[in-house]
Amino acid sequence: MSILIDRNSRVLVQGLTGKEATFHAQKMQEYGTRLVAGVTPGKGGLKHLGLPVFNTVEQAVRAEHPDVSIIFVPPLAGAEAIMEAAAAGIKLIVCITEGIPVLDMLRAKSWLIRYGASLVGPNTPGLISPGESKVGIMPGHIHRPGPVGIISRSGTLTYEAVQQLTAAGLGQSTAIGIGGDPVIGLKFVDLLKMFRDDEQTEVVVMIGEIGGQAEEEAADYLKVSTYPKPVLAYVAGLTAPPGRRLGHAGAIIEGRQGAAAEKIRRLKEAGVKIIDNPARIGLMTAEALALKN
Amino acid sequence: MLIHEFQAKSFLKELGWEIPASGLAETAREARQLAGELSCPVVLKAQILAGGRGKAGGILKASTPEEAELLASKLLGTRLVTAQTGSQGLPVTRLLVEKALYLRKEYYFGLTVDRNKESLVAIVSRQGGLNIEELSESEAGLINKIFFQLDDGLKNFQARQLAYFLELSDNLIKDFVARTRLLVGFFIENDLKLLEINPLAVTEDNRLTAVDARMEFDDCSLARHPELSALREGGQENELEKEARQYGLNYIKMNGHIGCLVNGAGLAMATMDIINHFGGQPANFLDIGGGVTEEAVSRAFEILLLDSQVRSALINIFGGIVRCDLVARGVVTAARHISLNRPVVVRLEGTNVAEGRKILEESGLPFTFAQDFEQAARLAVELSRKLT
Numbered sequence: 001m002s003i004l005i006d007r008n009s010r011v012l013v014q015g016l017t018g019k020e021a022t023f024h025a026q027k028m029q030e031y032g033t034r035l036v037a038g039v040t041p042g043k044g045g046l047k048h049l050g051l052p053v054f055n056t057v058e059q060a061v062r063a064e065h066p067d068v069s070i071i072f073v074p075p076l077a078g079a080e081a082i083m084e085a086a087a088a089g090i091k092l093i094v095c096i097t098e099g100i101p102v103l104d105m106l107r108a109k110s111w112l113i114r115y116g117a118s119l120v121g122p123n124t125p126g127l128i129s130p131g132e133s134k135v136g137i138m139p140g141h142i143h144r145p146g147p148v149g150i151i152s153r154s155g156t157l158t159y160e161a162v163q164q165l166t167a168a169g170l171g172q173s174t175a176i177g178i179g180g181d182p183v184i185g186l187k188f189v190d191l192l193k194m195f196r197d198d199e200q201t202e203v204v205v206m207i208g209e210i211g212g213q214a215e216e217e218a219a220d221y222l223k224v225s226t227y228p229k230p231v232l233a234y235v236a237g238l239t240a241p242p243g244r245r246l247g248h249a250g251a252i253i254e255g256r257q258g259a260a261a262e263k264i265r266r267l268k269e270a271g272v273k274i275i276d277n278p279a280r281i282g283l284m285t286a287e288a289l290a291l292k293n
Numbered sequence: 294m295l296i297h298e299f300q301a302k303s304f305l306k307e308l309g310w311e312i313p314a315s316g317l318a319e320t321a322r323e324a325r326q327l328a329g330e331l332s333c334p335v336v337l338k339a340q341i342l343a344g345g346r347g348k349a350g351g352i353l354k355a356s357t358p359e360e361a362e363l364l365a366s367k368l369l370g371t372r373l374v375t376a377q378t379g380s381q382g383l384p385v386t387r388l389l390v391e392k393a394l395y396l397r398k399e400y401y402f403g404l405t406v407d408r409n410k411e412s413l414v415a416i417v418s419r420q421g422g423l424n425i426e427e428l429s430e431s432e433a434g435l436i437n438k439i440f441f442q443l444d445d446g447l448k449n450f451q452a453r454q455l456a457y458f459l460e461l462s463d464n465l466i467k468d469f470v471a472r473t474r475l476l477v478g479f480f481i482e483n484d485l486k487l488l489e490i491n492p493l494a495v496t497e498d499n500r501l502t503a504v505d506a507r508m509e510f511d512d513c514s515l516a517r518h519p520e521l522s523a524l525r526e527g528g529q530e531n532e533l534e535k536e537a538r539q540y541g542l543n544y545i546k547m548n549g550h551i552g553c554l555v556n557g558a559g560l561a562m563a564t565m566d567i568i569n570h571f572g573g574q575p576a577n578f579l580d581i582g583g584g585v586t587e588e589a590v591s592r593a594f595e596i597l598l599l600d601s602q603v604r605s606a607l608i609n610i611f612g613g614i615v616r617c618d619l620v621a622r623g624v625v626t627a628a629r630h631i632s633l634n635r636p637v638v639v640r641l642e643g644t645n646v647a648e649g650r651k652i653l654e655e656s657g658l659p660f661t662f663a664q665d666f667e668q669a670a671r672l673a674v675e676l677s678r679k680l681t
Contacts, residue, residue, distance in 0.1 A: 075513060098583075101484050101514035102406050106443045109411055125613065139613055139643055154559020155583075156611040159643065160666060163611075180558065182408040209559055213409045236562035239569045240578070241379070241547060277570050278563040279667030 002129030002174040003149070003194040003201070004092060004120075005068060009133050012066035012090065013038045014057065014073060014081050017048050021072035024096075024137045025049055028070075031140040033133045037064040057088040070126065070135050071095040078122055079104035086115040093185070094135050095122035105183035112185065119185025120176060125155045127176035136177070138162075146171015148285060149195035151188055152207035153180050153214070157236060157278070161207055164282030170289065173200040180209065188218035196227060203230045203289050205281065206272070210237030211258045219266035230288045233267050234275040235260045294510045296524050297340045299389045301506035305490070308475045311502045315391035324365035327390040328358040334393040337364055341383040342529040344507065345375030351385070354393060361390065380548065383529055394502065399492035400459050402473075404480050412440045413480075415447055415473070417455045421492030447477040465501050472501075483521065484514035533596050540589040542581055544596060549574025550677045552603040554593055554624075556581050556615045564609045567666065573674035576603045583614040590623025595631055606637045607673035609666065610649075617641045617649030625656040633658060636676040640669035 005011075011028070015021045016038025026049060029035055037052050037060040044055030054060040057069065069085040071078065071093065078100035085093045086108075093112075100108075100122050112119055120127055126136015130143035138155075142163045148170050152158040158177055165172060176191060178184055188206060195201045208215040215235060222231060237260040268274050275284050302312045314331055317340075318324035328335045339351035346352050351373045355361035365388055372382035399421035407414040419435045437458040439451045452470040461469055480488055487509040494504045515522050537544035543558070547565075551573050555561035558580045565575040577600065581593050597606060610620050621641070628637070640663040641649045653660050661676070663669035 076517060099513045101511045102408075102486060103443060103481060103484050103511070103514070106406065106411060106413070110442065110444065137614060142643075152559075154557065154563075156555075156557030156613060157559035157563050159611045159613055160560060160563070163642065164666075182406065183411055207559070209562060217409070234563070236559050236566060239547075239565040239575060240562055241545065277667070278567050279665065279670070 001198055001200050002132055003191070003198050004127060004174060004176070005129050005135055006132040007032070007034065009068050009135070010034055010036045010064065010066045011133070011135055012036060012057065012060050012064070012069040012085075013051075014069055014071045014085065016040055016051065016053060016072075017043050017046070018072055022049065024072065025051075027137075027140065028134050031134040033135060036066050057084045057090065061088045061090065066090060068092045068094065068135055071097055071122075073097055075099035076101070076104075079108040082108040082119060082122075083111040086111045086117040089115070091117050092120070093117055094120040094124070094126050095179075095185075096124060096126060096137060097121075098123040100181070102182050105181065109183060109185075121179040121181075121185060123181045124177040124179035125158060127174060128172075129174045130172050138175070138177075142166055143175065144171035146173065147200065147202035147289065148172045149191075149198065149201040149204045150175035150207070151191045151195075151204065152177050153209050154207055154236065155180075157207055160278070161205060161234075161281045164279070165205075165285060168282035168286045170282065170286055173198060178214075182212065187214045189221045192218060192221060192227070192231070196229065201229065203232070203285060203292070205285055206231065206233040208233060208235040208263055210235075210240050210260050210263075213258065215263040216266050219263075219270040219272070222267075222272060223270040230273065230292050231271075232273045232275055232281075232285055232288055234278055234281055235263045235267070236278070238264075294512055294515065294521070294525060295342045296508050296510070297342065298338060298506055299340055299387075300524055301508040302503065304479065304508065305503050305506055308479055309472050310490075311500055313391045313394055313502060313504060315389055318365060318388045318390050319369070319386065321362045321366035321369060324388055324390050325358045325362035328355055328361035331390065331392045333357055333361070335361055336391045336393045337361060337368060338389040338391060339368055339373050339385040340387040340389055341373050341375075341378070341385060343375055343377040343383055345377045346373065349373055349375035351375065379546070381546070394494070394504070395497040396492070396494040396504065397497055397499070398495040399504075400494070402490040402493040404476060404485070404488040406486060407440060410440050412442055413477075415439045415441070415451070415455060415477070417459055419459060421494070443481060446481070447474055449474070461495070461501075462499065465495065465499070468501050483518060484511040485509065486511050533599060537579070537593065537596055540592050541585065542579065542589060542593050542596070544593070545578040546600065547575055547577050548602070549576045550602055550604040551673050552576045552579075552597040552600060552606040554579050554581065554597055554606065554608045556583070556585070556610050556612070556620075560609065560611060564607065564670070567670040568607070568674060571670050571674045573670075573677055576600055581615065581620075585615060585619075587619050587623040587626070590620050591627040591630075594624050594627035598631060598633070598635065603635060605635060605673050605676040607669055608637065608639045608641075609669060610641050610643070612641070612643030612645060612649075616645045617643065618645045618652060621649040621652035625652060625658065628656070628658050636661060638663055638669050638673045638676065640666060
């Protein structure tokens with residue numbers, strides 16, 4: 001089994017009729033994802049890509065019973081789209097939108113808590129359970145089903161990691177991009193717990209980057225839990241200049257806090273195998289798995 | 294978006310905070326005149342968009358108007374290099390000339406978003422004027438933090454808690470509480486990411502005064518605050534960085550010899566790291582982003598090669614949203630335009646990779662193709678050495 005999504009997941013697309021959403025919804029359909037509806041206010045009643053379009057998430061939920069929603073809306077509408085999905089009872093929300101203001105995200109997070117919903121992202125490529133379902137914008141063809149769980153804060157670097165794994169003969173159970181923004185939904189620790197309980201997953205690869213404390217939290221968790229599976233990590237940004245923002249991502253080093261070296265030190269201390277060369281993610285994971293078996 | 298001290302202080306003034314009497318000087322003569330009007334001693338403060346000015350000699354005290362003129366003439370027109378500016382420094386075109394005050398007490402006050410606690414946080418320190426991050430490690434007892442939810446705002450009792458922690462005198466506590474709550478409202482209303490008053494001082498005549506201030510707005514929300522965009526200062530960016538931003542590119546100049554053009558911030562950082570891993574030095578961080586146009590790629594490649602320190606370039610693209618053929622066309626256009634004279638290693642992967650490679654091969658330009666990420670980095674490092 002994978003985590004979070006599988007072939008039975010019923011997926012709603014918020015902002016379906018937009019250009020980006022249309023393109024990626026089509027790719028998801030081609031991959032085999034079970035899209036069931038779209039939402040675009042003012043376009044209710046239309047059919048788009050063979051899917052019924054609704055004016056509100058609430059209507060879509062009533063008619064088509066989606067359990068996952070993927071959001072493609074403009075940045076200033078992003079937080080409200082998350083709130084709308086949560087309020088309509090959707091339990092897994094994947095927000096692709098990049099550039100949502102950080103205070104908006106604080107507001108959205110309190111809605112997620114109130115309604116008991118989980119968020120992936122924002123500013124994420126989404127997630128994929130290869131061979132089962134893809135709820136995101138990643139190139140599907142580089143993935144294979146298999147034993148590696150991937151949790152990443154990055155987009156294209158995740159594709160790079162997946163490609164290396166697939167080339168090394170290792171498929172993936174679920175690959176999930178948690179997003180690079182300062183305030184996000186699910187984090188490393190939440191997903192490490194899910195991968196721990198997932199039978200298909202035999203090894204977990206974390207791809208972190210500078211900024212924030214999510215890697216440190218993961219290290220603290222791994223240190224005290226007796227984690228039953230090998231965990232590897234690559235942390236991007238060792239050469240990043242301090243005090244500068246790299247990318248739209250939340251990758252910024254503020255003082256010593258959040259620096260790559262510190263994250264690496266803490267993860268190493270927690271027994272995580274550190275990948276020091278980002279071109280060796282595939283090979284080192286294969287080694288770790290061989291050692292375990 | 295960071296704004297200048299003088300801009301931040303004018304917001305503070307509107308919110309009822311006291312600030313030292315001051316004026317803005319663009320010439321040494323104006324500085325002299327202001328010093329005379331304010332009555333010396335005065336402090337001259339370089340208005341640049343970076344911290345660390347004091348240690349870098351960007352804040353100077355003058356005892357007479359003549360001295361103010363002399364010091365101003367030395368500061369204006371230079372580039373001030375501080376711990377936060379990078380080696381190029383930032384141009385000093387304006388000085389804030391401020392009445393020097395005798396400060397009885399100096400504190401720190403800050404408001405920001407705590408990304409780990411996912412809340413807002415108000416921070417005070419009994420010791421101001423220092424690097425708060427270092428202080429919070431070494432002297433945690435001097436610092437008090439109150440976390441609060443955005444929808445709740447900062448309550449009166451919480452502001453009082455901070456005021457009593459600072460041991461403010463009774464007559465200042467009311468001022469502090471009222472002004473702090475106004476600041477929190479301003480912070481939320483205008484989508485700030487950081488607001489600092491450092492030092493927040495008590496003057497000789499027992500008044501609460503904001504002696505220095507720093508405000509950073511969230512770039513993502515500027516679209517809904519059009520009035521704030523007018524505060525942006527073009528001259529405070531590296532020229533290449535500024536041009537890159539106009540094309541929606543994220544370019545940061547560094548000091549190495551290998552220029553990088555990459556899609557995605559994570560992969561761009563990993564590319565810098567792997568160059569370093571093989572003994573090279575990246576010349577820049579450059580993320581062309583997902584929605585990039587052919588023209589922007591072209592400009593990105595030119596910007597990268599405008600850096601005369603660049604001895605070899607590495608193009609590392611993992612096409613997802615970005616198509617390899619679009620990148621290839623942009624690169625070829627730029628390479629022809631600037632008559633490429635340095636080796637370029639190309640590693641393409643993902644969407645439309647075959648078309649992209651074909652375009653580069655048929656251009657007849659001297660690109661070196663790499664099979665994978667590691668080979669690309671090794672080649673770029675090797676080629677950067679050959680030219681020395």
